Every structure is written in structure tokens, then in C-alpha cells.
Amino acid sequence: MPKIGELYQTADWKSEKHVPVIDCPDQVAADEMFDVKVTLGKEVAHPNTTEHHIQWIQLYFKPEGGKFAYQIGNFEFAAHGASADGPDTGPVYTNHSVTCTMKTKKPGALVSTSYCNIHGLWEFEKEVKLK
Numbered sequence: 001m002p003k004i005g006e007l008y009q010t011a012d013w014k015s016e017k018h019v020p021v022i023d024c025p026d027q028v029a030a031d032e033m034f035d036v037k038v039t040l041g042k043e044v045a046h047p048n049t050t051e052h053h054i055q056w057i058q059l060y061f062k063p064e065g066g067k068f069a070y071q072i073g074n075f076e077f078a079a080h081g082a083s084a085d086g087p088d089t090g091p092v093y094t095n096h097s098v099t100c101t102m103k104t105k106k107p108g109a110l111v112s113t114s115y116c117n118i119h120g121l122w123e124f125e126k127e128v129k130l131k
Contacts, residue, residue, distance in 0.1 A: 008113065008123040017046040018119050020057055020112035022126040030130050031105050036072070038112045039097040046096060046116070050087035053080040054096035055115045061128075063108040072110075073100050104128065 013019035017040065024036040038057050040046045046054060056076045062069040075098040083090035096114070107130045113123045 008121045009119075010123055013124065014043045017041040017044040018114065018116050018122045020114040020122060020124050022059075022110050022112050022124060024110065024126070024128065026127075027129045027131045028104070031103055033101050033103045035099055035101050036110060037097070037099045038075075038114075040114055041096070048080055048093050048096065050080050050082045050090075052118050053077070053116070055117055057096065057098055058113045059098075059100065060111045060113075061102070061104060061108055062111060063104070063106040066106070066108065069111060072102055073098070104130075106130070 011019055013021045020038050020040050021042045022036060022038055025034055028034045038059055040054055054077055058074050059072040060069040061072055077094040077096055079092040079094045081088040081090045081093050107128060109125050109127050111123060111125045115121055
């Protein structure tokens with residue numbers, strides 16, 4: 001049986017719509033808040049339909065030299081156009097994009113993961129340095 005890490009896929013986000021891309025400063029001041037935005041389909045749009053959608057995005061931080069990653073957030077998307085009238089007839093759609101604010105005392109790596117109901121688990125990583 002495969003381990004969970006073996007189930008995650010990655011690719012170049014410029015040509016793959018499932019990769020959860022992290023946008024934040026490359027360098028931040030220690031212990032000062034900064035915004036982190038995670039989006040999917042930055043260059044190639046991902047659909048958001050009842051049949052094909054992103055269910056969640058998770059964000060983690062692994063400090064440099066640390067053994068464990070720390071979860072920053074778990075963001076679920078529940079509205080994909082479903083209704084009692086059928087698929088894609090509902091009045092509400094969420095967008096698979098999140099922004100959160102965080103701070104760190106150490107440099108390290110932000111890791112974003114996402115889940116597509118058809119194409120499975122995806123991940124992306126971005127290094128964050130201290131000024």
C-alpha cells in the first residue's frame with residue numbers, strides 16, 4: 001500500500017491547473033505578520049463545477065532544521081453549483097483561492113496541498129527566508 005506522500009502529485013504550475021501556488025514575500029522580517037495567498041489555476045483555469053472542483057487547500061510551515069511541519073490552515077470549499085434542481089444549477093460557487101496572515105521566527109518552507117475530486121492530491125512548496 002502506498003504511503004500518503006506517494007499519492008501527492010506535483011507539476012509546473014504554469015501548465016498544470018491543479019497545483020496550489022503560494023504567493024508571498026521571498027523574505028520576511030522575523031516575528032512580523034505577512035500575507036500568504038494560495039491559488040489554483042494561476043495560469044490555466046481550473047473548473048469549479050459540481051462534477052469537477054477543488055474540495056480543499058491546506059497550508060503548512062516546516063521550519064528550517066525542524067523535524068515537523070506545522071499546519072497554518074485548512075480551507076474547505078463547499079459550494080460548487082449543486083442544488084436540488086441538479087448539477088450546476090445552484091446559485092453559489094466558491095473560488096479555490098485563500099489568503100491568510102502569519103508570522104514566523106525561523107526561515108523554512110511553506111507547503112500547500114490541495115484535493116481535486118477527480119484528479120486527487122497535489123502539492124507545492126516555497127522557501128521563505130528571514131531578512
